[in-house]
Amino acid sequence: MSFIHKIICSLFLSAIATSQLMACDIQVTHPLQENSKDELVVELLKLSLSKVNKSVCFDELSETLTEARKVHYVIEKRLSLKWGSAGGHYVEHLQEVAQPIFRGLGGYRILVIRQGEEARFKNVNSLEDLTSFTVGQGAFWGDTRVLENAGLKVEKSTQARKLWKMLHAKRFDYIALAVHEPWKELAVRPDLQMAVEPNILLVYPSALYFYVHKNNQALYELLDSGMKKALADGSYYQKLVNSQMIKDTIKYANIAKRKVIELDNPFIKQNDMATTELLKYLVSANDSAKVTR
Numbered sequence: 137m138s139f140i141h142k143i144i145c146s147l148f149l150s151a152i153a154t155s156q157l158m159a160c161d162i163q164v165t166h167p168l169q170e171n172s173k174d175e176l177v178v179e180l181l182k183l184s185l186s187k188v189n190k191s192v193c194f195d196e197l198s199e200t201l202t203e204a205r206k207v208h209y210v211i212e213k214r215l216s217l218k219w220g221s222a223g224g225h226y227v228e229h230l231q232e233v234a235q236p237i238f239r240g241l242g243g244y245r246i247l248v249i250r251q252g253e254e255a256r257f258k259n260v261n262s263l264e265d266l267t268s269f270t271v272g273q274g275a276f277w278g279d280t281r282v283l284e285n286a287g288l289k290v291e292k293s294t295q296a297r298k299l300w301k302m303l304h305a306k307r308f309d310y311i312a313l314a315v316h317e318p319w320k321e322l323a324v325r326p327d328l329q330m331a332v333e334p335n336i337l338l339v340y341p342s343a344l345y346f347y348v349h350k351n352n353q354a355l356y357e358l359l360d361s362g363m364k365k366a367l368a369d370g371s372y373y374q375k376l377v378n379s380q381m382i383k384d385t386i387k388y389a390n391i392a393k394r395k396v397i398e399l400d401n402p403f404i405k406q407n408d409m410a411t412t413e414l415l416k417y418l419v420s421a422n423d424s425a426k427v428t429r
Contacts, residue, residue: 160191165195166195166217167215176381177237184359188361188365192358202276202294203224203226203277203296204226204276206218213349216355218346219347222403223278224278231352231356235360237343240341241314244314247310248330248331250330253309266288269289270288271290272293273290282400282403283399291307301328319385332388334390335395343404
C-alpha cells in the first residue's frame with residue numbers, strides 16, 4: 137500500500153470514529169474485562185443504559201489496573217466508572233450508584249483451598265475456629281476490611297491476580313470468594329491444583345456498586361434510572377439468572393448444605409443491604425437441581 141493510500145485510509149477511519157462519537161449523547165469508558173464476572177457486569181451495564189432515552193457509546197480501557205488505580209482513573213476522568221464492593225478503600229472519593237449489581241450475592245463467600253487439604257477445614261464450625269487459618273485477599277477489596285474487622289488473619293496483595301500463586305506457594309491457607317466467582321478462575325488454573333472447600337459459607341451484608349466521578353451527575357442519573365427500569369421490567373433479573381456465572385453457581389456451590397458463619401460489616405450502611413431474592417432463587421434452584429440429577 138502506498139504512502140498516500142495509507143493516509144487516505146487513516147483519515148477515513150478517523151472520520152468513522154469521529155462520526156460515531158458525534159452520534160453518542162454520552163461516552164462511557166469502562167475498565168478492562170478481566171474475567172467472566174467483569175463480562176457480566178458490563179452486560180448489565182449496557183442493558184441498564186439501553187433503558188434510558190439517550191444514545192450511549194462504550195469504550196473499554198486496554199490497561200490492567202489495580203482497584204486503587206481504577207479509582208484514580210475515575211477521578212482523573214480517564215475512566216467513566218468502575219465497579220467495586222461497598223466500603224472498599226478510596227471509594228469515598230467517588231459517587232456510588234446504590235443499586236447492587238449482583239443483588240448482594242457478593243456477601244456469600246466460599247473458600248478456595250489447595251487440593252487435598254479439605255480435612256483441615258472439616259471441623260470449622262464457627263468464626264473462632266476459622267481464626268486458626270490465614271486468608272489471602274486483595275489489598276483494596278472491600279471485603280478485606282470485613283474479614284480483618286472479624287478478627288481473621290489476612291495476608292494481602294496489592295495485585296489480586298497474584299493471590300492464586302501465593303496460595304499455591306502456601307503463603308496462606310485459603311482465598312474467600314463470592315459463591316459465583318471460583319469456578320471459572322479454577323478452570324483456567326488447573327496447574328495450581330486448587331479446590332473449593334465443600335462445607336463453609338461466610339455471610340455478611342455486601343453490595344457491588346458502580347462508582348462514578350462525584351461531578352458526573354449526568355452519568356449517575358442515567359445509570360441509576362436505567363438500572364431501576366431494567367429491574368422493574370424484569371430484564372435485569374433475567375439477564376443475571378440466565379448467565380453462565382449463575383448457572384455454574386447453582387451447579388457447583390451447594391449453598392443450601394453449607395455451614396453458615398455470619399460476620400458483621402460495619403463498612404456498609406444498614407439500608408444499603410441488598411435484597412435477598414437472588415440468594416433464595418439460588419438455594420431453591422440448587423435443591424431442585426439435586427432432585428432432577
